[in-house]
Amino acid sequence: MIPQAMPAAEPANTVLSVRNLSIDARGADGKPIHLVQDVSFDVFEHEVLGIVGESGSGKSLTMLAVLGLLGPGLKIVSGSIVLRGQELTSMAFADLQKVRGKAVSIIFQDPLTTLNPVLRIGEQIAEAIRLHNPNKSKAEVKARVIELLSLVGIPNPERRFSQFPNEFSGGMRQRVVIAMAMANEPDLLIADEPTTALDVTIQAQVMQVLAEVRARTGAAMVLITHDLGLVSEYADRLAVMYSGRIVEQAPGEELFSDAKHPYTAGLIASLPQIDHKVASLYSIPGFVPDPRKRPSGCPFHPRCAIGRDRPECSATDPALREITPVRDVACHFYEETPAWLGQQRQISAIPADAPEATKDDTEVVLKVSHLEKVFNIGGAAFRSHKLHALRDISFDLRSGKTLGIVGESGCGKSTLARVLLRLADASGGDVFLNGAPFFQLKGNALRQRRRDLQVVFQDPYSSLDPRMKIHDVIAEPMRIAGSYSAERVTQLLAHVGLPPEAGQRRSPEFSGGQRQRIAIARSLALNPDVLILDEAVSALDVSIQAQVINLLMKLQKEMGLTYVFISHDLSVVRHISDEVMVMYLGRVIEQGATEDVFDCPSHPYTRALLAAIPQIGGKSDTEGMIAKGDLPNPMNPPSGCTFRTRCPMAQPLCAEKEPPLVDHGHPGHEAACHFAQA
Amino acid sequence: MAGFIIKRLLQSILTIAGVITAAFFLTRLAGDPAILLLPPEATAADADRLRAALGLDQPLIVQYILFMGKAATGDFGMSLRQAIPAMDLVIERVPATLELALSSFAVGIGLAFVLGILMRMTRHGWVRDVITWIALGRQAIPIFSFGLVLILIFSIQLKWLPSYGRGTFAHLILPALTLGTYELALYLRLFNASLAAEQRNDYVRTAFAKGQGRIQVLLKHMLPNALLPLVTVAGINLGMLLGGTVVTETVFSWPGVGRLIVQSVSQRDFPVIIAGVFLISLVFVVINLIVDILYGFLDPRVRLA
Incomplete structure (x- = not known):
């Protein structure tokens, strides 16, 4: 072409x-x-x-x-x-x-x-x-x-x-x-x-x-x-x-149904899907090369599942050539790509005879009951406005499980993380960590128990001190706790897939994905029970995101970690979570097992969120499902159901009465809607 | 807006009360004025009588309460040296200070503005370098030596301008240049840095993408945004100019408030020191209030509440 x-x-x-x-x-x-x-x-x-x-x-x-x-x-x-x-x-x-x-x-x-x-x-x-x-x-x-x-x-x-x-x-x-x-x-x-x-x-x-x-x-x-x-x-x-060049060109549907370049195929295989769960994601190894140190031959070959060990790929850079009148691809072995992708799909699919998800027989690590947070905005002396950032949040999180928290900006999900970490004080409610009250702790007792609850933030650029050596970044929590050992740092680096030499360098020398690995290693330094992952993979590129998600799932399996996974990305939440909580204006509007919430969403807001996500392959039918307008002002939320102003199914009742969060004929799957679909 | 101003005025009163409280106790640490005021041959009894007359024999806390009570009514007492109310002595000096401060401020800000825009607009790297080096070089020379050099050249050698005192416009030129060019380097650097930061914003690229020209993008889009940090620093600096141009006032024998305070300190003339400090803190507070209000006008994102 x-x-x-x-x-x-x-x-x-x-x-x-x-x-x-x-x-x-x-x-x-x-x-x-x-x-x-x-x-x-x-x-x-x-x-x-x-x-x-x-x-x-x-x-x-x-x-x-x-x-x-x-x-x-x-x-x-x-x-x-x-x-x-x-x-x-x-x-x-x-x-x-x-x-x-x-x-x-x-x-x-x-x-x-x-x-x-x-x-x-x-x-x-x-x-x-x-x-x-x-x-x-x-x-x-x-x-x-x-x-x-x-x-x-x-x-x-x-x-x-x-x-x-x-x-x-x-x-x-x-x-x-x-x-x-x-x-x-x-x-x-x-x-x-x-x-x-x-x-x-x-x-x-x-x-x-x-x-x-x-x-x-x-x-x-x-x-x-x-x-x-x-x-x-x-x-x-x-x-x-x-890496600065076009590697594949094709009409939209063809590219996704029949990717020819291994990079395109790798990207497709590394994306979590919203409509079905896969056992594991493919992740493209390595990272995008620095343009000053581009590999010889095909710039993708060191990361390529097909060409990694082929002399031709490391020797000659393939030109972008026409393979059909509407398609171009720059790969020596593009004919092999569809077979590879098919293979990946088989590997990642959950076998039909897979055992049901394990029963909830582990103990509750994190119990949150009726948590509230109110901010006073504006001067204290004169008129101040109250912002109800969290309203009546309750959940039980069992050991080794992941709770996904989704919602758009302003829904209170990051406030929830801060309150759970006690970086902000709750206005009401209780939290129990390993069965013991966590919110009443003060001073030294708080410092001791807080170690069981750690956090990984979204931006790995600002969450690591650029002047500290990585070794010291990871060792810092241990030094504070008095449990420092150099071997432990090396061991943690190995856990997150980094070589021991990485400890001697500083964070600016690492890419975004590597930095997030370092942040994860630091959060694990004190053997916590619960990790709060606040948009921890949101700032990463697709191929790197899959690497970090796979790493998190591996660590969870190996160490029995419990995750609170906060994200705006519903596909990632579906992939990683056992249970899901959907928040809107500080309130949980739907919660339940991941499969239930994603396969049969009860609340119109959940349905609107799911419908709004663009899908690979085929236009989704979003007619009438798009949430109208903008998030209301949280200082002055609508009466009754707070979602009614954007809801396609709103009735007069919705303005009068706030619907309670209850199950609608399916125990364990709750939604706060007068007209919830069972 | 009205609520904001009332709140700020209340805060300002507290600030000023705090400043004169600190000034009161600090001046008492400086030593006993009675010794300085009396002739060397005076007896201890003379000193006691003088202290009683000045109220200095009372306990410090009583002195403080009496002082604050009077200060609240605007009475800072009589100068210990001259039989004139302390405040009158200070007020007398205000026009001179104001004249020097405002004119050097105008020199600094005006030059920074013109040179800053020139540095952005020029296509020649050397113009930028020359301006930067001149500004930096000026800032590297202390006020007193630069002032003395100016006097040497323009007053003594060329005999164009007077070297000391206040009166005509010609008297103002050298002190205003000395002080203004010192300010220039700071403003220029800040202005340049904030213009450079604004340049990276997408709205600049968007303006170019609309088809806008370079000068218009600079003046219409970048300038109003780049002025914001400059306003803050200029406000603080103007306050400092109004209170503390001591060195310049000394070099050019300029009869301003700064020099009066320095003289009063060496003479332990407490009421004059405190009255001067009061006036300067008042100026600071008012200028800061003006800067905040100005911010509300310049930046629609700032809500005054």
């Missing part, structure tokens, strides 16, 4: 044509670092091209180059970028200004930083219009802004026009960004991880808005993401990037 030579003329329906694009950075030693190498692709009218890859694959750089927005120190060293017949790489700044925002526009990941905090929303959109329509009157521009705001589904656009970004929720901000990008009806829209910073129900709303505005203007789109489910649902064609 990609001609190897420079094409003489583009087909009329080509919007963007990138040929042999290479981008270098200036290295510290003056040697260039090749960040993007020989990338070629086309984008046609009306289509969505998905570019997937892990961090460092060069996917965002490639598209920033299209806009001429490469940062300082980065430059295009060869290749061409043709947008609607115009060559962009050699264009002067003044000419590029006429293209940017007119023919091509971009949506970045985080709407909080994409919008200027000190400028009014209306002005930020109006600016985009005025720049390319200098003759429009003030009134015309304002009318167009209001039209755009209503187009992206922002209620009260006249009032919203003069508000600042901080007065908008995350989802509403991203709608504003979309309005800004669509202001001049561009031919090409670049969406760089447009929903990664948003909750899953909001992601569904934003993707729907994007599809609607594109349908109206016919803009082509490049969707850059690490989320395979998202591209599978929304992209027509896909390009997979690895």
